[in-house]
Amino acid sequence: MEFPNRDNKIPILVVPFPEQGHLNTLLHFSLLLSSQGLPVHFSSSSIHNHQARHRLQGWTSASLHNITFHDIPIPSLPPSTPNPNSTHNFPSHLVPIWEFVIHHLRSPISSLLHSLSSSSPLILIHDHVMSFVIAEAASIPSIHTFKFQCVPANFLLPYLCESTSKPWPDNNMFFSPLPDIVPEEVSTFFKKLYYDTPCEGILFNTSLAIEEPFIDLLAKQDDFVGKKIFAVGPVSPLTVMDNKSGPRHPCLEWLDKQPPKSVVYVAFGSSTTIPVEQIEQIAIGLEKSKQRFIWVLRDADRGDVSQEAELERVKSLLLDFDKRVEGMGMVVRGWAPQLDILAHGSTAAFMSHCGWNSCMEGMSMGVAMLTWPMHSDQPSNARMITEYLKVGVMVREWEKRDEVLKWEKVDEAIRKVMVDEEGLEIRRRAKELGEKIRDGIEGGSSFEQLLAFINYISGFK
Template structure:
């Protein structure tokens, strides 16, 4: 699987006269098949279609179905503007999600990622087909899908853009710290890379790290990098990444186009309205904390017990999404995932103050609801961006991957959140008393009110950035103009 498939190395040749009647550009999205990655590029697909550019979303049938089913924040009819292209994956060993407090990284996803490497030939064939119909084929691919799309360089009217699915702060600091000193061709201000950042230890398993590093070696054919952030959030680090590219002699463009998610959320109405949104309608403004750890985290039974007790004792109202990590195929493998259990009588005791959601919840719509005043989160970048663009402060509880750095960024740099625990204590169970105190700090303390004011100011700036003539609005225009040139 690590060997490149044999391809016809003869480049596609298109006669100039055949290109004259081709005036349209087409975009092909190639996401990593994990919910947080699928979701970001689906949001970006919606943004691009508003410019009248056709977008093809390329993935397996199961993952395309998953991302469509979980779409929220947009009118469901908007999906008709996106072409979903289903590709078949080879069979692979798919273990259930691991429930291990000492190693919460979703190692079960590695066989799926290895299987996606077989998409190289069918995706190349698809790009070739489009290249005959359009004047330019623009491929936007997840950073970790470079292997699959690398043959776009064989297409004369094709070009690729590498999507960075994490925070620009997290990406730059990680790259900079891993570089040998002799390759650092410029100096970075000490305030840009704080000394007290969390370590990378425990973020990713050694097997997955080796696998991802090998995939990233395929990069170098792209025309630019895209970020799901706004320069009002971490523009300094987008600038440093631009500077790093220039220092390495790479003539590529960097575009901060975020937030990809809508800042004005469209919610389903009537009988289709989610039950938890109906419950929120009855609550006081800013009184509810939303608790969710994303699609790749499974809490242990002991930690669930402590969290349940902490939420019960804190006295604050809450919505708690209690579910295990997604299996590789959320439809075919659902029976492999054992649902987490609460002690008998718990939901009855808290029914006047909180609700427990045991399935997928419309997070963006929940965060946009005026009754929500806080988010307890693993700090995946999707959740961070959605929370910032809805003016909701964060109780940061990182689990793996980029989450410790994202948590540091929102709590120490932006100061719109508070850490649930230091990363160095990640192997320890967080006790109910700590959870109770943290929730009270976020929701009712003076410190929490100050964080709320800061995130509301940031929310205003983020919304302004995507409004007409805002910085992200102009950057989107510049990107569309560039690919449509």
């Protein structure tokens, strides 16, 4: 992707929310902008900036030098350990960490806003959850603010429907908010953190190939009328490049030996901790399916991921399972190169928690999805994938979120995609959707939307 050269050197400040999925998305977008010669500043705690850089995939190490990182020093983080026996799947153990970090970010980011806008206009791109930065920016007339949404457009529509009296199409399943997507105490935390703020535009990590009807509908709602909306996704690279020297991850060496489109990739993200009883059922289901698989088995992130050792709970689980499935499957205990796995020619399907990053990455690579939503926007994302786009199957319905899913259901979902006649059609649609998304990046709608955004901010003098 190449854009016309520009003389505009207005700085861009990007402020992410300090959680892996948000850090990852905003860093990818920052790299997209900096690759076009735009001066990008990326500001978070030193701990979270390190996390974002360390886990980056798809870009060369040298590309990071094109961004100015503002590593804000903070005291040692309070201890936080994921609870595998929690009554819900939301990573509530991280809420005190987020509160602590945001408290220490407020003053330094305020100073940064003033310094970067002192001699020229400043473009501020902030995570939609980090609304507090607007309070300070609003008093500085040379700052132009854009909100980055890390959830898809259709996720927002039910909540706008609740707050307006406008008629809605009664045949669209997306206009019924799902219950219990976050615990009450977590919802209270986000309500304190997030409030409606003025901005000139909204950026989405989505593609018109996926969400054009929802983007069009969103643009007509009161909260969005008069604002620029840019669907610039996927912001993660489509061509995966090694960004570190040294040997490849062992799972990629294993994938090299498997037949084309024969492997199910199983991973539930960085914010999910699965109880032992459920892990055991997943293991049986994978083994019974007789399908090749890579399973990333890890607990949710704790506060400072650079200080984390492999959790003993995860390390000791299913040790005999490794031997039983040797040759057919591989268990990765720890971080895995997801983009590389999804882009690999041997990967056919992705059993996922349906975080929006993972959805975009899986759909972009044209793999079929096996959806197992855990919290937040994930249940809505799973419905869109299975019921609207029809590029996947539901493993566990949201209505059964409090139950341990039996191995038979895991086996059934895998076979439906990998073996049954129905699966051939699902995989065909997934491949076709992946091609449409990639076409959008390679000169199509996503290219044009990113170009429109860059042209728009280039007009500020």
